[in-house]
Amino acid sequence: DAMVIQNPRYQVTQFGKPVTLSCSQTLNHNVMYWYQQKSSQAPKLLFHYYDKDFNNEADTPDNFQSRRPNTSFCFLDIRSPGLGDAAMYLCATSGRFNQPQHFGDGTRLSIL
Amino acid sequence: DQQVKQNSPSLSVQEGRISILNCDYTNSMFDYFLWYKKYPAEGPTFLISISSIKDKNEDGRFTVFLNKSAKHLSLHIVPSQPGDSAVYFCAASAGNAGNMLTFGGGTRLMVKP
Numbered sequence: 001d002a003m004v005i006q007n008p009r010y011q012v013t014q015f016g017k018p019v020t021l022s023c024s025q026t027l028n029h030n031v032m033y034w035y036q037q038k039s040s041q042a043p044k045l046l047f048h049y050y051d052k053d054f055n056n057e058a059d060t061p062d063n064f065q066s067r068r069p070n071t072s073f074c075f076l077d078i079r080s081p082g083l084g085d086a087a088m089y090l091c092a093t094s095g096r097f098n099q100p101q102h103f104g105d106g107t108r109l110s111i112l
Numbered sequence: 113d114q115q116v117k118q119n120s121p122s123l124s125v126q127e128g129r130i131s132i133l134n135c136d137y138t139n140s141m142f143d144y145f146l147w148y149k150k151y152p153a154e155g156p157t158f159l160i161s162i163s164s165i166k167d168k169n170e171d172g173r174f175t176v177f178l179n180k181s182a183k184h185l186s187l188h189i190v191p192s193q194p195g196d197s198a199v200y201f202c203a204a205s206a207g208n209a210g211n212m213l214t215f216g217g218g219t220r221l222m223v224k225p
Binding site: 004006040041042043044045048090092097098100101102103104105106 | 114116121144146148153154155156157158161201205207212213214215216217218
């Protein structure tokens with residue numbers, strides 16, 4: 001089945017230690033998104049790629065970076081995680097902007 | 113400023129009855145609305161959508177109603193089943209904003225057998 005896969009499902013890192021979350025898709029979708037979701041809150045868009053074009057949301061901290069080396073893969077890098085970055089990180093894809101987004105199961109990030 | 117609001121954090125319904133989940137929005141530029149369903153430890157799954165040119169869209173047991181003048185949409189599930197128990201997120205997008213989704217905070221639906 002075509003899908004969006006996020007690895008790992010659970011990630012623990014130390015305060016200030018860089019961490020990378022990965023997302024892959026077999027849907028061949030043009031657009032890939034990264035969301036942050038904290039407990040009982042709405043998913044918050046961090047950034048997205050349309051093909052290779054990167055678009056950062058205005059309020060996404062500089063601490064968060066992303067890479068998309070090819071159509072299938074997209075990475076979220078957190079350079080110096082703080083305690084406030086503990087959250088569920090969701091990756092999503094869509095063929096075009098006005099199509100429903102398909103989500104992965106998320107990576108839950110904990111900061112020690 | 114929350115542009116998409118789901119004012120009921122939870123809803124409990126008896127199996128077989130109707131579930132009605134509500135969503136309000138403030139941005140009049142929103143022209144596409146979606147509902148997502150989320151089970152614990154899984155990502156949101158697309159359920160149903162509606163364009164602003166319509167006021168109703170139906171897919172099996174799920175119907176979404178859009179009232180543009182009230183900036184309100186609702187999801188009706190009839191009949192409700194225990195497997196429908198999940199968190200439901202309303203989302204909206206505006207064509208002139210690159211169709212980025214803005215999500216509501218979610219409503220937890222519990223369908224009791």
